[in-house]
Amino acid sequence: MKKKRIYISEAHKGGRELFYIQEVFKDNWIATEGPNIVGFESDLENYLQEEVHVGALNSGTAALHLGLILLGVKSGDEVICQTMTFSASANPIVYLGATPIFIDSEVETLNMCPVALEKAIVHRILLGKKPKAIIAVHLYGMPFRVDEIRAISCKYEIPILEDSAEALGSSYKGKKCGTLGEIGILSFNGNKIITTSGGGVIVTKTLEQKSKAIFLATQARDEAPHYQHSQIGYNYRMSNICAGIGRGQMEVLDNHVILRREMHDFYVNLFENIDGVLVFNEPSADFFSNFWLTAILVDETKNGGITREILRAALEAENIESRPLWKPMHLQPVFEGYPYYGAKVAETLFENGLCLPSGSNLSDEDRERISKTIQVVFKKEIKNS
Template sequence: MMKHIHLSLAHMSGKEEEFIHEAFLTNWVVPLGPNVDGFENDLAAWLGEKSASPLHVVALSSGTAAIHLALVMLGVGPGDEVICQSFTFAASANPIVYQGATPVFVDSEPGTWNMDPELLRQAIDDRLRATGKLPKAIIPVHLYGTPARMDEINSVASAYGIPVVEDAAEALGSEYNGRYCGTFGTYGALSFNGNKMITTSGGGALICPNEESARRVKFYATQARENFPYYQHEQIGYNYRLSNISAGIGRGQMYVLDEHIARRRAIHALYVEKLKNTPGITVMQPRSNVDLHPNYWLSTILVNPQEAGFTWQELSARLTAADIESRPLWKPMHLQPVFAKAPAYVNGVSEALFAQGLCLPSGPMVTDEDVDRVVEIIKN
């Protein structure tokens, strides 16, 4: 019987059980506790190794919650517009609607598959003409772990005085010009879902600009309870804090984070080497004039059916028949029925990628032999 090859399966370090066991021994199984503080400190220290200033990280229940609280902190509300990358998962855009605001979608550029800075500028100018006010925030995404063109995006944002919420849910460990993704915006969102670089089963974090903003995020994330001897609430809050048990898993995962990043990069390099000169198959490799070092959370390919002789759908079906998981690229948000009425500035890039793209098994549990199986099916 052939081994089932997962797309991106979580891998434990062995240290997770120690932190969880300690939480049970001390009865810290409630949403807050030492593991939460420890995990936040671990993340801040690790990310801060390549940051010029101290980082402030708040552990939350999901990456979606992180983006939502960033928008709350920026005062996004009804009648506002927020620019969001179109080529992404819905969790990048949904929190905009949670706040009663309208998403404005901007298409990608072909070098990184991420937000096109020039199209971003055009969108801002057009929204200013159409509505008489500027968008309240900009949400670029580091898709599949490939860094967006943050220098140019931040330059545009700065020119108009618009804050940036960096969606780094897929990009923990990815580097842009020597800095970790998630540290370029006013806020940066991370995800620790079960298939991400590290996992807390479910969870996320928000990278904040200073200690006071982190304190305020924690306030909103714990139901906005005021400092009274009884329960007093003067603002709407949310139940968004990560549990002490989940944070224990995260602390154990930090021991294998560097290993996971290295393994995913090695898997991507294998796909590049083994699929080179394969007709109709292109392994995604970013093109940029700056130093990009993706984590390659998922290795992705484009299938040109005219040259390959098959579509990505046919290839995916063959992989499934061989007990190998794959996944189509994200369907752009401007094509999603739920966002049909949202303004969109498109150039055809994300639609073309969606029409040809497929994600291949890329998790740390994928072996070299697994890659060989995948490659053999593609070539045959």
């Protein structure tokens, strides 16, 4: 009999999702407006603990698109983007007819390298093309180097669009991710720390910005008794049903973060006596990661020739999902030819990095299967957690 699939990250029910959904049907709020949307936005504003305003949308990608519009990005502009990320970070740049400028990673957080960032800005300015915005990502829940990136942002007066799609529950120096840029976004896709089945939010510093985002997200309908439109809008608003799932998930968010961090500790312990395997961790006490995904780096020169791909294939043979780190955007066929600044840090991370099953709903039996499979690969007696 085929073994049960262990997924890298799957939806974890556990709150009162059905209660909020049933309220939708009882009151017939089956629309892109209603009390769950208002409540979900309020729940998130309270959770983020800053003076922010949250607008619920149907995806994190939509939030990035609207965030760029709010920052004034137009066709012909240039936008800096972290190269090691999911394509959704970069796609909205192209939606607007702008040009993505990709930046290499640094090895401790896997995120945007401040040195390469400043070099890119200086060079683009010399070419007469000052970038309009910086999309910085908290990869796998690990905060980017906020102080360094913000210092560069302020120095050159280029706003940060903070991609916190993977980082709800993470923080830097006590401030929640999603509140650290001029505009932030969160994602609630099915594999995220909490889910609305599909969805996201935009996080703004002013009510005016939020109102503008919601206006654009609801087809940019002007104030009039009839349907009148003076600019192009989008169908980006979250549904009241999905927001109900989100309200139930918010009730278990803190516990999900605890469980993800415990999975990370499991892997730290698991690889403690393995040469050539580095489990990525927080660089200092300033960083608090939700460890949405635990990532490792495999060095075959230090472990007898075991590569990332050998380990991934062995896990897959046991019906255990894992995946390489994101393939850098500047290496993707769709972005071939766009400017790139840096060395080969992101490329090396992609070639040797692996994300492991990290879900908050993994069982002791799941962990035992993962542990035994890895022991066989490395032929080691590894201390179990």
